[in-house]
Amino acid sequence: MDFEAAQAYLLATINETVSRRMPYRLERMRAFMHELGDPQDRYPTVHVGGTSGKGSTSTMIASALARGGKRTGLHTKPHLRSMTERARIDDIAVSEERFASLLDEMMPAIERTTQGHGRPTYYETLLALTLLYFAQEKVDIAVVEVGLGGRLDGTNVIVPVVAAITSIGFDHTDVLGDSIEEIALEKAGIAKPGVPLVVAVDNEAAFEVIADEARRVGAPLVDARADAIVVDNVRIEREAQHFDVVTPHARYSIETRMLGSFQRRNAATAIATLEELPEGLRPSPAQIESALAELLIPGRMEVYPGHPTLVFDIAHNVEKAEQLVASLRERYDDRRFTFVVAIGASKDAAEILRAFATLPANFVFTSFDIAGREAMSPMRLMRIAESIGASGRSVGDAVEALSVARRSAAANDVIVVTGSTFLVAMLREWWLVAA
Numbered sequence: 001m002d003f004e005a006a007q008a009y010l011l012a013t014i015n016e017t018v019s020r021r022m023p024y025r026l027e028r029m030r031a032f033m034h035e036l037g038d039p040q041d042r043y044p045t046v047h048v049g050g051t052s053g054k055g056s057t058s059t060m061i062a063s064a065l066a067r068g069g070k071r072t073g074l075h076t077k078p079h080l081r082s083m084t085e086r087a088r089i090d091d092i093a094v095s096e097e098r099f100a101s102l103l104d105e106m107m108p109a110i111e112r113t114t115q116g117h118g119r120p121t122y123y124e125t126l127l128a129l130t131l132l133y134f135a136q137e138k139v140d141i142a143v144v145e146v147g148l149g150g151r152l153d154g155t156n157v158i159v160p161v162v163a164a165i166t167s168i169g170f171d172h173t174d175v176l177g178d179s180i181e182e183i184a185l186e187k188a189g190i191a192k193p194g195v196p197l198v199v200a201v202d203n204e205a206a207f208e209v210i211a212d213e214a215r216r217v218g219a220p221l222v223d224a225r226a227d228a229i230v231v232d233n234v235r236i237e238r239e240a241q242h243f244d245v246v247t248p249h250a251r252y253s254i255e256t257r258m259l260g261s262f263q264r265r266n267a268a269t270a271i272a273t274l275e276e277l278p279e280g281l282r283p284s285p286a287q288i289e290s291a292l293a294e295l296l297i298p299g300r301m302e303v304y305p306g307h308p309t310l311v312f313d314i315a316h317n318v319e320k321a322e323q324l325v326a327s328l329r330e331r332y333d334d335r336r337f338t339f340v341v342a343i344g345a346s347k348d349a350a351e352i353l354r355a356f357a358t359l360p361a362n363f364v365f366t367s368f369d370i371a372g373r374e375a376m377s378p379m380r381l382m383r384i385a386e387s388i389g390a391s392g393r394s395v396g397d398a399v400e401a402l403s404v405a406r407r408s409a410a411a412n413d414v415i416v417v418t419g420s421t422f423l424v425a426m427l428r429e430w431w432l433v434a435a
Contacts, residue, residue, distance in 0.1 A: 001101075002100050009103065010103075014121075027117065028124065036132055039136075042135040043135065045141065046141065046273060046277070047162075047163040048143065050164075050187060051166075051168055052166065058076050060292060065274075065283060068281075071141075073089050074088045074091070075145060087099070087134070089139060102129050103125070131144075159192055160192070161281070162273055163197050165188070184203075185209050188214065189213075191214045194220070195220075199211070199221060200224040200265065200269040207225070226265070241258075245268045256292045259327065260313075260327035260331075262301075298312075304431070308338075309335075309415070311415070316352075318355060325356060337414050338405045339361055340415065340418070341364070341381065344420050346374075352419070353381070353385050354388050357385070357390040362392060363381075363382075364393055365382050365401075366395050366397070368422040373422060375420065375422075398427055402431070
């Protein structure tokens with residue numbers, strides 16, 4: 001099997017209907033991993049869930065662990081360019097050749113699992129491949145981001161040394177529930193007996209649900225909310241920000257090229273999580289500071305200065321949209337904005353656009369074409385925007401939409417490519433080649 005064949009196989013498994021009753025069939029995932037020899041049990045893990053911030057927080061944790069000299073696996077989703085990005089060791093993605101070889105090796109286990117539980121999904125297969133790869137490469141530790149929810153997510157086959165929940169907001173309500181409390185309970189499903197659970201959730205009702213579940217299962221709760229893990233002395237520069245993170249154990253002086261107010265809270269959560277690791281795995285404060293100073297996360301408040309300035313930021317739910325708006329307001333308080341936006345068909349487009357429309361902004365609505373993923377039509381997005389008092393235009397081709405935005409923007413404006421991961425990934429790659 002070559003990489004093209006591996007991709008084709010995986011894409012053919014992508015269209016599974018997800019329901020509240022059985023979002024990712026955790027029983028099947030457990031059986032699948034058992035057929036593979038339970039590779040996830042061969043190394044310690046950190047498990048990171050939440051509505052927003054979990055990918056960035058996971059990446060920060062992994063970067064600090066690698067700086068501390070640990071061979072560190074990292075699994076985050078979705079990928080920006082290639083499926084291989086789901087399986088990284090010391091921030092290097094698995095090669096296409098190794099990816100294909102791993103999937104080929106897994107096929108007998110896939111067939112045996114299929115006989116008893118149905119064929120593993122796209123997500124389950126990619127996750128299993130990643131966990132197997134980490135075991136074969138003998139990582140010292142792996143950081144694993146939750147995919148959807150927590151309780152029934154495929155990643156919940158792991159028993160970590162520490163777990164974290166970054167935030168709770170309204171996303172995937174068709175699967176996780178219609179209330180903050182229901183969603184919080186699903187996210188809290190990653191709590192395990194005796195495993196510290198770091199909780200940075202500011203919503204009081206959600207925090208209490210998670211705290212109750214942690215007590216029920218016997219997971220020591222670590223409060224990482226803003227009052228407990230303090231961020232202060234914030235200074236914003238053109239291409240960096242400086243701030244201190246104060247925990248009950250230490251003060252960290254952070255200088256980072258990762259922009260956005262949300263990245264300060266993610267850094268605080270990552271630090272609180274790292275402090276809960278066993279001593280033999282835990283990096284020093286100096287190593288954490290050094291790792292964050294060098295880290296950049298593609299597609300997260302990623303800025304390309306110019307006339308106009310261009311920003312790429314994945315904001316595919318309401319919470320992420322509000323965080324992006326706060327960061328843009330902080331960074332560009334005297335600018336106008338043009339948003340190039342595509343949004344998945346299942347998302348709350350009205351509330352996402354309502355958040356963006358609080359800024360002085362125009363919109364160019366577009367789409368994406370990805371197997372197994374449905375985009376909301378640009379015309380529908382335009383009608384939704386008009387209903388909330390925003391103005392914009394519809395351009396079906398994403399590259400042309402960005403070109404239209406650049407032609408119409410003033411030299412001092414900021415163009416923001418946002419919404420769907422798929423749009424940000426596509427236009428970011430196009431921009432890096434075109435620039």
